[in-house]
Amino acid sequence: MKNRRLCVLGSTGSIGVNALSVAEHLGMSVHAISAHNNHQLLVEQTLRYNVKRVVVTNEDHYQTVKQALAGHAVEVFAGHKHLDDIAADDDVDTVLTAIVGAIGLQSTLAACRAGKRICIANKEPLVIAGRLVMETAQKHNAQVIPVDSEHSAIWQCIEQHKNHEIRDIYLTGSGGPLRGRTDLTDIKKEDALQHPNWSMGDKITIDSATLMNKGLELIEAHHLFNMSSDHIKVIIHPESIIHSMVAYKDGSVIAQLGLPDMRTPIQYALTWPEHKNGLVETPNFIELGSLNFEDVNHDLFPSIQLARQSLELGDFGPCALNAANEIAVDQYLKDQIAFQDIFKCIESTLPLVTQNHNASIQDIINFDTEMRQRLQS
Numbered sequence: 557m558k559n560r561r562l563c564v565l566g567s568t569g570s571i572g573v574n575a576l577s578v579a580e581h582l583g584m585s586v587h588a589i590s591a592h593n594n595h596q597l598l599v600e601q602t603l604r605y606n607v608k609r610v611v612v613t614n615e616d617h618y619q620t621v622k623q624a625l626a627g628h629a630v631e632v633f634a635g636h637k638h639l640d641d642i643a644a645d646d647d648v649d650t651v652l653t654a655i656v657g658a659i660g661l662q663s664t665l666a667a668c669r670a671g672k673r674i675c676i677a678n679k680e681p682l683v684i685a686g687r688l689v690m691e692t693a694q695k696h697n698a699q700v701i702p703v704d705s706e707h708s709a710i711w712q713c714i715e716q717h718k719n720h721e722i723r724d725i726y727l728t729g730s731g732g733p734l735r736g737r738t739d740l741t742d743i744k745k746e747d748a749l750q751h752p753n754w755s756m757g758d759k760i761t762i763d764s765a766t767l768m769n770k771g772l773e774l775i776e777a778h779h780l781f782n783m784s785s786d787h788i789k790v791i792i793h794p795e796s797i798i799h800s801m802v803a804y805k806d807g808s809v810i811a812q813l814g815l816p817d818m819r820t821p822i823q824y825a826l827t828w829p830e831h832k833n834g835l836v837e838t839p840n841f842i843e844l845g846s847l848n849f850e851d852v853n854h855d856l857f858p859s860i861q862l863a864r865q866s867l868e869l870g871d872f873g874p875c876a877l878n879a880a881n882e883i884a885v886d887q888y889l890k891d892q893i894a895f896q897d898i899f900k901c902i903e904s905t906l907p908l909v910t911q912n913h914n915a916s917i918q919d920i921i922n923f924d925t926e927m928r929q930r931l932q933s
């Protein structure tokens with residue numbers, strides 16, 4: 557494997573921190589990183605990994621970061637527009653996107669236009685503009701490699717069987733923090749934030765509680781693997797050992813297994829097409845004893861059906877779904893709305909969508925802005 561030079565967008569988050577430890581393990585040099593509010597960790601990471609360029613997207617922290625790094629050979633930039641510069645930097649060949657939310661769209665596209673290897677964790681840009689992200693990557697010979705564990709699994713199941721005919725993709729999900737509940741009234745934030753298997757940022761943990769994470773992943777899979785949504789099935793698998801499966805037309809099913817630890821898919825995205833020595837153990841199958849599967853309770857958790865509906869609405873459907881979800885999850889985390897209001901917010905937003913199957917990036921950005929303004933007014 558050639559020694560890759562890495563840029564991690566969102567290095568201070570759950571994925572970002574894991575990505576830096578995997579990069580260190582692999583002996584990869586980290587050229588550039590970004591953070592939004594956690595300036596202290598940004599400075600620590602810069603010094604520890606000998607980073608050359610840093611972006612603090614929240615400009616309020618610029619002076620603090622600049623002063624803390626004075627005397628070191630580091631360039632410090634403030635504001636979102638500089639994410640595009642570090643993503644397209646000539647000294648970088650691999651960009652790992654670990655920002656949360658659709659705000660990561662422009663920098664994802666900048667990495668595509670610069671022809672980088674893009675290890676995509678930040679799923680929302682793929683949700684709102686997947687067709688355009690994939691087209692841009694193809695046009696500029698960029699490689700888009702999934703980091704999301706389900707998509708990394710599907711990628712691994714498919715890549716060995718390139719010309720084989722796929723019947724269905726099985727996207728597995730743990731069921732999230734609220735699996736088994738029969739009533740979602742008055743769900744406390746503390747309960748919704750307790751994920752049984754994965755340790756992740758707050759937004760994706762709430763998405764796991766509503767099962768919207770699986771809805772977003774369905775849209776993500778649709779774009780990454782060019783599969784129509786009726787061939788993407790979702791099943792609950794509480795142990796999170798099988799990360800997803802691909803069924804072929806002869807009835808054969810290939811699955812990818814591993815412990816629920818994001819360092820495995822992060823490392824594979826960085827080392828692809830090779831599997832290198834890693835930081836994670838193999839599951840102990842005897843201790844596990846059995847693996848279980850359940851159907852989704854779509855009446856209680858309508859997110860996956862809403863995601864399917866949004867895809868039928870054309871380019872703006874997933875954009876509206878995502879904007880409503882981001883705003884509602886933020887409001888729930890700030891104790892402004894109840895848990896079930898997240899579903900209501902999305903349900904009331906989808907009818908506002910106008911059909912469009914040929915939207916440009918600018919159209920998507922304008923529509924996203926318009927939706928957010930309407931939802932917040």
Ligand code: NDP
Nearest residue numbers: 566568569570571591592593594655656677678679756757
């Ligand atoms: P975290 O909340 O832990 O981290 C988010 C990162 O984005 C932080 O570095 C944060 O900076 C930065 N950030 C937050 N807001 C902004 C903003 N407005 N502008 C620029 N940067 C910002 O999230 P996760 O690591 O959990 O998730 C990151 C992405 O990866 C999400 O899209 C998620 O869906 C996806 N993902 C995550 C998985 C996981 O296991 N965590 C699994 C699969 C996918 P700061 O902390 O400095 O404020």
Ligand code: MG
Nearest residue numbers: 704705706773
């Ligand atoms: Mg996932």
